Structures are given as structure tokens and as C-alpha cells.
Amino acid sequence: MTRLRQEILLVLALSFGMAGLRSALRLADAYLRPEALNHQSVALSTPYAQVWWIDFGLQLCSAGVLFSWGFLALFLLAGEGLRLPKLQLRDWRGGALLAALIGIPGLIFYLTALHLGWTKEVIPTTFDNPWVEMPTLLLRSAANAFAEEVVVIFWFLSRLTRNSPVRNLGWHPYAAILAAAALRGSYHLYQGVSAGFGNIAMGLLFGYVYYRTGKIWPLILAHFLIDAVAFLGYALGIRL
DSSP states (O other), rough: OOHHHHHHHHHHHHHHHHHHHHHHHHHHHHSSSSSGEEEOEEEEESOOOSHHHHHHHHHHHHHHHHHHHHHHHHHHTTTTOOOOOOOOOOHHHHHHHHHHHEEEEEEEOOOOOOHSSSSSSEEEEOOSOOHHHHHHHHHHHHHHHHHHIIIIIIIIIHHTTTTTSSOOBBBBBBHHHHHHHHHHHHHTTBHHHHHHHHHHHHHHHHHHHHHHOOHHHHHHHHHHHHHHHHHHHHHHHHOO
């Protein structure tokens, strides 16, 4: 096995590849339960401790793990001269456009899937303390967006796609995009089959945009905005 293949296996085993395996097993467990899938629920952001400052410290640790996955991928690519570009103002515009393009249809798809019994009820947050909840939700949104887009798009596609500026496996770009989208779908399966397919669709779009533009920041920002709006919108709606 070449060193490049070893790197891919190790990074995926430490990050989203293992998350995908765990997610598939959790989905299998959900289907084996007596209640229907849409009568089950999954909470995305939950407290880790009763004492607020311990809880917040644990939330920081959890986010730190996600950020470390992204920085590990960046470190490996930087050794061959590929670095994350600087964030620019127009990246925010592109990110907002992508977020709107995905977020609204995604919400409709989720509600339809829930009605048809294809997904669990997704509860974005179950925090009791708003002083911990709000910064935690923003931090989690940023950590998820950074880790997923850097690892699954920036690093994974660079390692798979031919003509990439770093060592790669020589895959056709569309095959690499499909593989990255399947990876993205796999670690969302714990929410239900529809969540897997929905995230595959998101992955195909994000992969294609990156392939055509070479820009990663709009994808990170779009992901952050989607998560932040969903998390904070739910939290504020519950409290109001």
C-alpha cells in the first residue's frame, strides 16, 4: 500500500470515515427498534454536564476535535504546497447564495421525509442555559463547517482527483466528487436514510462548485450559515 493510500485511510479512520461507520450502525439500530423511524428523535446539540462552566469546557473540547481534523488535513496538504486561501468578502456572498440554495429546499425535503417516515425527528438543541447555548451553537456550527468542508472537499478531493496540485490517486473529477458526496451522506445516516440522500445531494453540489471554482471558503461559510440559522432559529423559537 502506498503512503498516499495510508494517509487517506488514517485520516478517514480518525475522522469522517469512522463517523460514517458509527452512523450506519446507529441507523441499523433505529430500524430494529419497535417504533417507526419518524417516531424516534435525535438531538444534535446537547449538554455534556450539569455545571455550566464544565459543560462549556466540554463543548470547547468537542469543537476542538472537529477543528483538529480540519487542521490535520491542511497540515498534510501544506507539506506539498497546497494551502487554504485567504478569506475574502466575496466569499461571504457566495456562501450566502449557496446557503439559500440548499437550506430552503433542504428544509422542505426534511419535513416531507419526516411525514413519510424516512427520517427521525431532528431536534437541533436541548440546552437549558441560554448563556451556554448561544455561543455553543455558533461554535458547533463553525466547527462542523470547517471540519467537513476542509476534510471532505478540500483535502479528500485533492487526494483523489487527477491534475490536483498535490499527490493524488488519479481519479476522474466526477468519480471523486461522487465518493466525497457518499462519504458526506454516510456520517449523516444516524438521522435517517433521507438525511443520507439529502447530504449526498449537498455533497454533489458542493463538490461540483469546488471543482469548477477552486474556492473552498464559500462552501465553509454556506455550511456555517445553514447550521447557525437552523440551530439559533430553533433555540430562539423555543424560547419565544
